Amino acid sequence: MTDIIVAEGGRTVGAPPSVHRRNWAWLGLVPFLGFLFLFLVVPAISVFSGALKDNDGQFSFVSMRAAFTGQNLDAFWFSVRFSAGSALVGVVIGTLLAYAAATATRPRWLRNLVTAFSGVAANMGGLPLAFAFLTLLGKQGVLTKVLKEAGWDLYAGDFGLGEVPGLIVVYSYFNIPLMVLITLPAIDGLKQSWREACANLGGTTWTYWRRVGLPVLAPSLLGGFLLLFANSFSAYATARILTQNSLIVPLRIAFYLGGDINAGEDAIGFALAAWMIVVMVVCMSIYWVARRRAERWRS
Amino acid sequence: MSDHSIHVAMPELEGPPTAPTAMAPRPVGKPRVRFARLVPNTVMIVCGVFFVLPLLTLARFSLQNVPTILLGSSTLFKKWSLVGLTKAFSDPDFWPALRLSLQLAAGTVVLTLGLLLPTAIWVHMRLPRARAFIEFLTVLPYMIPAIALVAGIFVIKPHARWFLNSDLSLIPFYVVLALPFTYRSIDAGLRAIDLKTLVDASRGLGAGWLTTLRTVVMPNMRTSIISASFLTAAVVIGEFTIADTLLKETLPRFQATFVGREPQAGYGLNLLALLLTIGLFVTLSVLTKKRDYKRNSFTRQLEKATKMTSDTTP
Numbered sequence: 001m002t003d004i005i006v007a008e009g010g011r012t013v014g015a016p017p018s019v020h021r022r023n024w025a026w027l028g029l030v031p032f033l034g035f036l037f038l039f040l041v042v043p044a045i046s047v048f049s050g051a052l053k054d055n056d057g058q059f060s061f062v063s064m065r066a067a068f069t070g071q072n073l074d075a076f077w078f079s080v081r082f083s084a085g086s087a088l089v090g091v092v093i094g095t096l097l098a099y100a101a102a103t104a105t106r107p108r109w110l111r112n113l114v115t116a117f118s119g120v121a122a123n124m125g126g127l128p129l130a131f132a133f134l135t136l137l138g139k140q141g142v143l144t145k146v147l148k149e150a151g152w153d154l155y156a157g158d159f160g161l162g163e164v165p166g167l168i169v170v171y172s173y174f175n176i177p178l179m180v181l182i183t184l185p186a187i188d189g190l191k192q193s194w195r196e197a198c199a200n201l202g203g204t205t206w207t208y209w210r211r212v213g214l215p216v217l218a219p220s221l222l223g224g225f226l227l228l229f230a231n232s233f234s235a236y237a238t239a240r241i242l243t244q245n246s247l248i249v250p251l252r253i254a255f256y257l258g259g260d261i262n263a264g265e266d267a268i269g270f271a272l273a274a275w276m277i278v279v280m281v282v283c284m285s286i287y288w289v290a291r292r293r294a295e296r297w298r299s
Numbered sequence: 300m301s302d303h304s305i306h307v308a309m310p311e312l313e314g315p316p317t318a319p320t321a322m323a324p325r326p327v328g329k330p331r332v333r334f335a336r337l338v339p340n341t342v343m344i345v346c347g348v349f350f351v352l353p354l355l356t357l358a359r360f361s362l363q364n365v366p367t368i369l370l371g372s373s374t375l376f377k378k379w380s381l382v383g384l385t386k387a388f389s390d391p392d393f394w395p396a397l398r399l400s401l402q403l404a405a406g407t408v409v410l411t412l413g414l415l416l417p418t419a420i421w422v423h424m425r426l427p428r429a430r431a432f433i434e435f436l437t438v439l440p441y442m443i444p445a446i447a448l449v450a451g452i453f454v455i456k457p458h459a460r461w462f463l464n465s466d467l468s469l470i471p472f473y474v475v476l477a478l479p480f481t482y483r484s485i486d487a488g489l490r491a492i493d494l495k496t497l498v499d500a501s502r503g504l505g506a507g508w509l510t511t512l513r514t515v516v517m518p519n520m521r522t523s524i525i526s527a528s529f530l531t532a533a534v535v536i537g538e539f540t541i542a543d544t545l546l547k548e549t550l551p552r553f554q555a556t557f558v559g560r561e562p563q564a565g566y567g568l569n570l571l572a573l574l575l576t577i578g579l580f581v582t583l584s585v586l587t588k589k590r591d592y593k594r595n596s597f598t599r600q601l602e603k604a605t606k607m608t609s610d611t612t613p
């Protein structure tokens with residue numbers, strides 16, 4: 001907290017420090033901070049307080065451990081797999097698409113179309129998306145039928161929209177556009193002069209990307225990966241419509257919260273949520289650091 | 300300079316040796332553009348298909364009453380109608396769900412603006428040092444996703460039934476969910492207008508605080524207030540996680556259950572919801588583009604002005 005204030009304060013504060021006035025000004029933040037405390041901090045802490053109790057209400061790690069063993073561990077592993085897969089697809093295709101849009105010259109509206117559509121699609125998770133994919137790739141989906149008639153029966157194996165490959169395809173619908181929004185500014189930041197400098201020194205296109213382009217983009221790519229991972233890992237609505245698969249952590253949490261389960265088992269739901277918050281905090285913290293590094297090259 | 304053109308000429312050795320202009324420093328990469336565009340263009344086309352197909356099949360399912368099994372060249376153009384889109388409106392559960400969602404959206408917008416506008420203005424005017432801290436707080440909801448937030452609500456539930464039993468108790472949590480978007484939008488609006496100068500000028504001319512807010516700050520903030528409201532409305536109208544786990548019968552809950560009863564009309568309703576969201580975001584992007592334009596011209600004028608003063612005051 002103090003770090004951030006110092007970093008920002010170095011530039012912006014011009015007024016001579018007046019202890020009296022400063023103390024008074026902080027009071028203006030009380031309504032906002034109070035609101036956040038009540039409706040964000042208290043629930044977040046409650047998750048941990050609910051997770052760190054045993055049946056008798058005593059402090060214990062039993063639930064936290066139970067949430068990380070057996071079927072629950074399988075669920076985490078499953079969720080990590082499809083989230084990482086979908087983030088990877090999002091990073092690669094999203095970056096390529098952003099590059100294609102940034103360098104396209106021919107139809108002038110193309111770039112605007114890509115950014116505008118990305119803004120929409122990145123926020124299009126949730127129910128309609130899930131239903132749209134059911135009509136495309138569900139058991140009765142149009143593409144499923146077309147592929148079957150072409151000789152490829154999707155559902156002959158263990159394909160399903162609730163399995164890893166299916167989830168990767170569906171989540172790519174909002175992950176790719178999100179990645180476009182993240183990397184487009186970074187790609188715009190690649191200066192033509194760097195490319196020329198590289199060529200002047202005898203480098204090929206390959207050298208340019210390996211020695212200049214990708215290293216400069218690396219923080220954005222890493223940050224993007226983490227953001228997409230977090231995005232997929234915590235998505236509930238889309239998964240809920242697509243599948244009953246209880247290996248998806250958010251669905252599992254909801255199952256423990258709302259289900260008719262034995263007393264004390266709801267603590268496992270809280271513990272799963274607590275682990276999820278831990279995963280999110282780790283991802284977002286690294287994302288934050290990566291973003292700061294990525295901004296270094298922008299001017 | 301001449302040194303450089305020699306190096307540039309190096310890759311040209313592969314080209315036709317008869318080109319005498321090879322020594323001129325041409326923009327690098329230009330000669331091979333045709334080939335270089337192959338990968339980006341392919342990516343663009345594949346993505347275009349991927350992003351449009353699900354929407355088309357959703358539209359087909361909503362508008363054409365032919366099961367996929369029977370779909371073929373002979374049935375492709377049969378039984379299209381708009382019935383699938385309107386049927387939901389005659390369901391008795393639809394209107395209460397829509398009403399609740401609109402109430403939640405309105406409440407969330409009001410609470411968001413009431414909370415964020417004064418805070419953001421205060422931070423810009425009096426506490427610029429706290430800006431990074433506030434910004435950090437507003438992205439906290441990214442770390443506590445909706446499903447984890449709802450787990451927290453379940454822990455508190457036994458102690459706060461009087462509050463959580465009300466459907467409208469979702470409002471503050473929706474404010475929290477939308478916070479990363481809304482605060483950024485308002486903050487960007489404030490950054491664009493050089494608030495301090497405007498307020499100082501207004502106060503210097505004798506206006507009180509309220510007059511300043513009403514006649515100087517608010518009109519300049521109009522676009523960012525509207526876009527913050529749109530974003531909030533879009534988030535609330537599409538929110539499913541919290542409503543579903545707390546069993547509040549909002550529009551998305553209805554969208555999910557109605558499909559089970561009336562598949563075609565259910566998909567039609569989801570198509571409408573999708574179009575509504577797209578409409579909101581397109582309006583939003585048009586609005587922000589205007590603001591960026593305004594902001595740029597403002598900055599340009601400011602730069603011109605400062606240049607002029609610095610020219611005359613050496």
